[in-house]
Amino acid sequence: MNNFQYIRTTSTKAAIDAVAKDPDARFIAGGTNLLDLMKRGIVSPEKLVDISRLPLNKIEREASGVRIGAMALNSEVAENAFIKEKFPLLAQALQAGASAQLRNMATVGGNILQRTRCHYFYDTSLPCNKREPGTGCGALEGNNHMHAIFGFSEKCIAVHPSDMCVALAALDATVLVSGPTGDRKIAFADFHRLPGDKPHVDTVLEKNELITAVTLPDSPFTKNVHYLKVRERASYAFALVSVAAGLQLENDTIQRACLAMGGVAHKPWRLASAEKALIGKKVTEATFRQAAEIAMQGAKSFEHNAYKLKLAPNAIVQALKTAAGIA
Ligand SMILES: Cc1cc2nc3c(=O)[nH]c(=O)nc-3n(C[C@H](O)[C@H](O)[C@H](O)COP(=O)(O)OP(=O)(O)OC[C@H]3O[C@@H](n4cnc5c(N)ncnc54)[C@H](O)[C@@H]3O)c2cc1C
Structure with missing residues (x-):
């Protein structure tokens, strides 16, 4: 793993500013995906901006739904009494993911942005357009038993690995985002991209934008x-x-x-x-x-x-x- 600078921020604005002024800076939340990618040389940020202590971990009822802070841990959301009662599908999906230890580190924002588990992406000796645009898709003619059956392109047939995101998609979530030029809301259905000819771009989130929360509208799917x-x-x-x-x-x-x-x-x-x-x-x-x-x-x-x-x-x-x- 390359050397990198590490800074911890205490405000959303400071975190966004820190990432915006340095093209090689990245946010780090629980680190359960990003650190693996760094150890394997798949990404090499020169600066990590730790957002795990930002006050974005609340799970709050809203007039017509719930707002889940991006720093809420996967385990906190899965165990939250209100989520279990009103959004049991989300609680079940979270419980199906990873292990108890990982769920205690992984955040909602990080889970949404986790990268694919395609082994051609993880093995830097193999071609992968998602890791290194223009090198080809090793999975297309290789071992593709984990791969996509919908929405793929000739450039990439990888799948999104999250469990939580499947429930968020079904429940019509919205992703709340803050960036240097302000805030925006992105419908969950529009947040992740299909690979097309840019498989290295997973989502519509800009590099300097921070996910601050996810909201869910009131749901009739409680039982x-x-x-x-x-x-x-x-x-x-x-x-x-x-x-x-x-x-x-x-x-x-x-x-x-x-x-x-x-x-x-x-x-x-x-x-x-x-x-x-x-x-x-x-x-x-x-x-x-x-x-x-x-x-x-x-x-x-x-x-x-x-x-x-x-x-x-x-x-x-x-x-x-x-x-x-x-x-
Ligand atoms: C062994 C193992 C098994 C796993 N099994 C499963 C499984 O079965 N199901 C499943 O769904 N997941 C599984 N996971 C993945 C796990 O859920 C993710 O690693 C985790 O959710 C990532 O969250 P994090 O907070 O650690 O993100 P990080 O690793 O800190 O960040 C991931 C990415 O998101 C960016 N980021 C993080 N937070 C924000 C934010 N708020 N705004 C903008 N950018 C942000 C970071 O810059 C980075 O690019 C597994 C992981 C491991 C290691």
């Missing part, structure tokens, strides 16, 4: 929810496929649904057409199977990840059945 994570071992592994599912039911008729997938695309993958198709339908396995078929339209696999074309729809059906209580 019939399930986060299903399918992985290669029972803990401490990233999702092959995950599904965040929520249903608002009246008797056994679906009033509203929220549905998103992880492990299938460069960004958390919202399943809006499948959600729509569920409205007004009875809770049956056939209803859920039909929604899963709609969700999978346009999916395309590579040599080693064709299993996802079966796994993903089955996971959608299973998540919806569990959410509806008919599993």
Whole structure:
């Protein structure tokens, strides 16, 4: 790892100023992703601006939802009584991620901005357009069993690895951001990018912008929810496929649904057409199977990840059945 300067800031403005005036400076929060990337030589910032002590860790009820500070720890959000009661899908997704130790370090802002786990990205001896634009995508013709089935490009087929973000996508989150020129709000659906011809750019966040909070609107998905994570071992592994599912039911008729997938695309993958198709339908396995078929339209696999074309729809059906209580 290269030498770097380290400074700790106590105000949002000071942190943004410190990063803005130095092109090689980066924010560091829990450090659970950034330090790994630095140790492996994937990124080499010359200055780290520690934001972990900024007063941005509150979880606050708002008139019509909740505001979660960017420095709130993954464990604090997952264990928060209000989140568990009103946004149980988010609590479940967080609990499915990483390990207890990591969740005690990882922050909400850092989780949103964690980089892909594609092994071509992590191995600096292999080509990767995301790590080093113009070198090619090693996964395209290589070992692509973890890779995308939606939204990829010929430049990059990596997936976004977060569990938390799948729930945030399903629950219509908004990301609050501060930068040198002011504040802005970004709909979660627009925050992460598809790779296109710039796979090294993961999000629409500018380098000098700080995530200050995430907000969620009031949710009808308080009871019939399930986060299903399918992985290669029972803990401490990233999702092959995950599904965040929520249903608002009246008797056994679906009033509203929220549905998103992880492990299938460069960004958390919202399943809006499948959600729509569920409205007004009875809770049956056939209803859920039909929604899963709609969700999978346009999916395309590579040599080693064709299993996802079966796994993903089955996971959608299973998540919806569990959410509806008919599993
Ligand atoms: C072994 C292991 C297993 C894991 N398993 C899972 C898993 O199963 N599921 C899962 O979802 N995740 C998993 N993770 C990833 C983990 O959740 C992330 O590493 C963590 O959420 C990152 O948060 P952090 O605060 O440590 O971010 P950092 O490492 O501090 O930062 C990550 C990036 O975000 C930037 N950043 C951080 N905060 C802000 C902010 N507020 N504004 C602007 N930029 C910011 C940093 O500059 C950096 O680029 C795993 C990690 C490890 C090491």
